[in-house]
Each structure stands twice: as C-alpha cells, then as structure tokens.
Amino acid sequence: MLIFFPLHSSVGSNIFRIRVFRYMGCICFKGKSAEEYVAENRIRRGKSKALKSKLASNSLPLIDVGNDAVQGENEEVQVAVAPTVFSVTNGERGALVIAGWPSWLAAVAGEAINGWIPRRADSFEKFDKIGQGTYSSVYRARDLETNKIVALKKVRFATMDPESVRFMAREILLLRRLDHPNVMKLEGMITSRVSGSLYLIFDYMEHDLAGLAAIPGIKFSEAQIKCYMQQLLRGLEHCHGRGVMHRDIKGSNLLVDNNGRLKIGDFGLATSFQPSKGKPLTSRVVTLWYRPPELLLGATDYGVSVDLWSSGCILAELFSGKAIMPGRTEVEQLHKIFKLCGSPSEEYWKKSKLRNATIFKPQQPYKRVVSETFKNFPSSALGLLEVLLATEPEDRGTASLALQNEFFTTEPLPCDPSTLPNYPPSKEFDVKLQQEEARRRERSTNKEREQGSVRRKLKESKNVLAPDANAELQASIEKRQRQPNSKSIVESYNPKEDGNSGFPLGLAKPRVLSVFSHSGQSMHPSAYGSSNNMNLKEENVLIGFNHDFGSRHTELSKQKFRWLDGTQLSKFSGSFAVRGDGNSNDLLDGLKLHQKDFNPFEKDLTMGYASKNKRFHYSGPLLSQGGGNIEDMLKEHERQIQQAARKGRLEKDNTKKAKKENGLTESLL
Numbered sequence: 001m002l003i004f005f006p007l008h009s010s011v012g013s014n015i016f017r018i019r020v021f022r023y024m025g026c027i028c029f030k031g032k033s034a035e036e037y038v039a040e041n042r043i044r045r046g047k048s049k050a051l052k053s054k055l056a057s058n059s060l061p062l063i064d065v066g067n068d069a070v071q072g073e074n075e076e077v078q079v080a081v082a083p084t085v086f087s088v089t090n091g092e093r094g095a096l097v098i099a100g101w102p103s104w105l106a107a108v109a110g111e112a113i114n115g116w117i118p119r120r121a122d123s124f125e126k127f128d129k130i131g132q133g134t135y136s137s138v139y140r141a142r143d144l145e146t147n148k149i150v151a152l153k154k155v156r157f158a159t160m161d162p163e164s165v166r167f168m169a170r171e172i173l174l175l176r177r178l179d180h181p182n183v184m185k186l187e188g189m190i191t192s193r194v195s196g197s198l199y200l201i202f203d204y205m206e207h208d209l210a211g212l213a214a215i216p217g218i219k220f221s222e223a224q225i226k227c228y229m230q231q232l233l234r235g236l237e238h239c240h241g242r243g244v245m246h247r248d249i250k251g252s253n254l255l256v257d258n259n260g261r262l263k264i265g266d267f268g269l270a271t272s273f274q275p276s277k278g279k280p281l282t283s284r285v286v287t288l289w290y291r292p293p294e295l296l297l298g299a300t301d302y303g304v305s306v307d308l309w310s311s312g313c314i315l316a317e318l319f320s321g322k323a324i325m326p327g328r329t330e331v332e333q334l335h336k337i338f339k340l341c342g343s344p345s346e347e348y349w350k351k352s353k354l355r356n357a358t359i360f361k362p363q364q365p366y367k368r369v370v371s372e373t374f375k376n377f378p379s380s381a382l383g384l385l386e387v388l389l390a391t392e393p394e395d396r397g398t399a400s401l402a403l404q405n406e407f408f409t410t411e412p413l414p415c416d417p418s419t420l421p422n423y424p425p426s427k428e429f430d431v432k433l434q435q436e437e438a439r440r441r442e443r444s445t446n447k448e449r450e451q452g453s454v455r456r457k458l459k460e461s462k463n464v465l466a467p468d469a470n471a472e473l474q475a476s477i478e479k480r481q482r483q484p485n486s487k488s489i490v491e492s493y494n495p496k497e498d499g500n501s502g503f504p505l506g507l508a509k510p511r512v513l514s515v516f517s518h519s520g521q522s523m524h525p526s527a528y529g530s531s532n533n534m535n536l537k538e539e540n541v542l543i544g545f546n547h548d549f550g551s552r553h554t555e556l557s558k559q560k561f562r563w564l565d566g567t568q569l570s571k572f573s574g575s576f577a578v579r580g581d582g583n584s585n586d587l588l589d590g591l592k593l594h595q596k597d598f599n600p601f602e603k604d605l606t607m608g609y610a611s612k613n614k615r616f617h618y619s620g621p622l623l624s625q626g627g628g629n630i631e632d633m634l635k636e637h638e639r640q641i642q643q644a645a646r647k648g649r650l651e652k653d654n655t656k657k658a659k660k661e662n663g664l665t666e667s668l669l
C-alpha cells in the first residue's frame, strides 16, 4: 500500500489537483487505483461542467501528496473537494490517516479535516507567545514555505477524550464554513500521525480591539469607530448568513492588523443555528459584560441577535472608552442592563416564558435611559445604539440592517481601514503582561512607593479588561484534563439518559456544588456545615453538581441538578449550605419548595462555587423565592462577595505571615 506524505497543501481551495506518485508502478488503496478510490470517495471528479472545464484547463491549485515514492512514474489525479462538510465513512477515515492526520482526530473529527492535508511543524519557525486563551496558547511564527508571518493557535484538548476532540472540531468546522475579509480565516492545521497536538494556522494580527482601546492616550475618532463597527457588522453579516452565531463578541476577540483590518476571531463558543430545528441551546455563553438579557434570563432558543447585543456594547465602549456594563455576576449584570436599557415589557415576560423570568422580573419596571446616559455620543451613534441594545431580541434587527443605519451614511463617514494609524503592540495579552510586570516590580521594591506608581499605571490604562467568557471554570478544565475517561454531556443533553438518581455511566464522581437554601439562594457548600451535621435521611434534596469536565462544551452545560435522597447524599464528602439559624429543617423546607419550582435537570440554576485556589466565584444567578426583589438579592449578593473577598485577603495575610515566620526560623537555623 502506498503511503502518502504531504509536502504542501493549498487549503482553502475547494478544488485540488493531487499529484500522486506511482510506487513500484502501482498505486492502490483497498484494491483500487488511487484515481478510482478518489473518485468513489466523495472526491468527485469532474462532476459539474465548471469543474470539468477547470480540470481540462489545468487551472487548479496543485497539492503534492507524495515525497516518498518513485518519481518519474507519476501521474496527476485531479480532485475536487467540495466546500461543505461531509460525514466520514470508514474508508475515508483510513484515507485521512494516510493523508497524515492522527487517527484520534480522523476517528472522531473526520468531517472537520476532510479534504485537507496537515502541515508539518518543521515547515514553520515558531517565535514568541502572543496570546493565551482558556483553551489555547497562540504563537507568532514564520511559514517557511511562504515566508509569511502567521499565528499558530495550539488548541488544548484531551486526545483520549472523543467528546473533547469533537468539540474542538466544531470550531474548525465552523471556521471552514466562513470566508470573509472580516472573519479570521483558518488557513490550515499542523499535526502529524504521531502528534498529540494540533495547531490552527491563521493570519497574524498585530492587535485586538480591547488592547487598542486600552492604550493610554488613544481616543478613536468618530470616523474610526464607524470603520471598526462597519467591519465588525460586515463580518457578523457573513457569519449569520452562513448560519453561524459567534456567541462571544468582545474586544479581545476582534483582531486588528497593521492595515486597520478588523477580523472576528475565536469561534470556540460559536454554533451553527437552524431556527427551524428548535434544538435548545445553552444560555451560558458570551462574556458576562457583553451578554444579552435573554441569556441571563435563561433563554435556550435565542438567535443571532445575541451577537448584535454584544456589538452594541462594543459600540458604546468605543465611544466612552470603557466597558459600559462591567457586572461581576449574572445578577449584577442583569441589574446593570435593566438600569440602563429598561426592563422588558409585560408582553415580553409573558410570551418569552424564560426560565429565570419569575425570579428576575422586577416588581417595578425599569425605565430606559440609554440616550440620557450617553447624551455626549453623536446622535447617529445613539440611533444605532438604541437598536442594538434593545432589551427584547426581536427589536435588534440584523447585522445587514445595522449596516444600513444612518450611522454609516452620515458625515463623518467611516474612514478607510488603511488610513487608521499604526499602533504599538497592544493586545489584551500585552496589556495583561504589562500589568503583571508592574505588579511584580511592585513586590520587589519598596512596597509603599511602588504601590502608588502601580495604581497610577493601572489607572493610566483606561480600559479595564473583560473577564474571559468562562473564566470561572478554568480550574475545572485542568482537573478534567487529568480525567480522560469521563463521559461528557453536550448541549443537547438529554436528562432521560442518566435517570433521576445516580450518575451517567462513566462519569467521574461529581463534586457537590451547591444546594438551595430556604430563601432559594445558592450557597457555596464549603462555606457551611457538613452533611453529617444534618438530618437529611428521608428527604430528597436538590443538589448542583460539578462534573468537572475540561472541554469547553461541557462547561456550558456542566452543572446538572439532581434530586437525591439522604442515602445517596451520604456518599458525598461535600458539605451543605444552611440558611438562617443553620437548622437543617430550614434547608429541607427550602429544598422542598424548590422541588416544586424547578426541573432538577435544568442547567445553570446556580453557579456559585469555589475554585481550587479557594477563590469565590459567583457567576450564576442567585435564586430568590417568588421573584421580584432584585434589589434585595443584589444587597445579599454584594454582602457575600465582600465577605468572600475579606476571607481571601485574610487567608493571604495569614499565608504571608506564616511564610515570614518560616523564613525567620530557617534563617535562625
């Protein structure tokens, strides 16, 4: 059997000529000639007229797939690779491995790599690290074949975990669907049959919008803002037109090159949407500050308007120089939205039937004050902002409509991207590095004096960086990577599969996350008494579990809720929250109450938990009974955050003290 080794690929083209070399005078695969094989296996030869003529005119890009064979006896096989995604048959899987892909990838994510040939790592010269995402590290590199500077995104996933590979493949599949000047184009991938890693190849982009906005002294002009917004909306128009929802539009995902061209990047949370199919989606997407109200209210049938909301946040941010709604928790985020954009209409509450609507519906409607708040913005910008930041998703229109808004047609017109100034390196990553460096220096010199200067430096950087979309879940990703055998639960999670008690087969033993207390507020288990102190024997208890999955998709739906009886509970080492006087009956009453209200299999009911480093994270809605009093919830919420912060500071001080004492002892010894 002939083994093909890739020499060079021309990814992005839909039609290739593949030069195969005869080895010992014969080319065969599974008893067929390469040509027959290629013709039969999805690679359609001369199917359409246009293709036939291209084939005849020899105008197709060429890929060599053999450097190991005997030259001289070669023949050219012309191959058309359709641009769409295919399901992969066993035969094709074999062909993918032969083409140089590792079997773990071909087996699980054949569709994502079909028709492509991997690039070899040694055909790139790797330089510095330029970015760090939750799921990746990004490096600058030179493509030795083209001499072009590129960005290599090394994606993190567990090759042993098919679900994790499949999820990573989703990003690739979606990227392959897109081809637009304002969308990051996947130029190819690097891996090999023996490699356990995968790099995605992109054009190198010098900046991102968050980083640019954070450069001290930079204030974009109206024409420049229009230019960036136009590019963003054009990119979105393309994505939406191709059935892709981005679901994480924010400054650091909008990459900008030295020619002023903006491209939407990071499709890790993106999904394809088919409105007709009505498949429920997770509401735990989009970085908090840019997350629209419907997601905070638990919508699972949302659409592309989520990206338009985020774009509205970006528009206002570009004019005001800072994030407009920097919430620390989902509750606070929703409150900020209501205070600025008003609460949705009565009709909306009724018709939308959102999961968290009863909890978060304010007793008194909030008035919209967008125009008053941003009265200094140009009026045409306000017009577009009013549309994009509509509380009700249907009122946000579409990217195409936004592009027709008078914002883009009135003076000053959007400037040409090439006229945008050249900025110094300014990625969000660079800003983070600078801030870390400033902190490090602070520690190593006179504390008092340095503290002042760092505070000044941080102040100078006018834009506070947004948290990562799922930053709070980082700790569990790492844990998950050490647990390759756990079964994952994907967006289309089917509660029936795992029954009402116990856990799905193959799942790692879950960690108890939270229980609902009497008032319905979620409490962090470790902050309160242990299960042994409570009389939980007879009752069924609603508990949130963290299955600790490492891959991104499971994060989106990782927290599941189950009713457990006392016996099952006793199997867990976690401890439980009790409100009021700590009497277990308080808890149980509360739980029974919630048993009526909630479907135990619903996701994302609560998200408060402590990570490995014992920092408190509140990312989820804290539930309250009956709804209506968001102000009280916020007060309680704020109190809990302050308390957690105080506790953190105290622990830090104690550690420092202990270290100091140890140091003293050591030096004495």
Ligand SMILES: Nc1ncnc2c1ncn2[C@@H]1O[C@H](COP(=O)(O)OP(=O)(O)OP(=O)(O)O)[C@@H](O)[C@H]1O
Pocket (backbone or CB within 6 Å): 130, 131, 132, 133, 134, 135, 136, 137, 138, 151, 153, 184, 202, 203, 204, 205, 206, 208, 252, 253, 255, 265, 266, 267, 268, 427, 428, 429, 468, 469
């Ligand atoms: N093509 C590129 N050119 C230059 N820098 C890039 C490029 N792509 C990504 N980066 C940098 O790397 C960082 C991480 O990339 P990306 O956001 O795609 O990774 P991720 O793991 O999906 O991140 P996230 O945590 O946001 O999900 C970006 O914020 C950006 O600064």
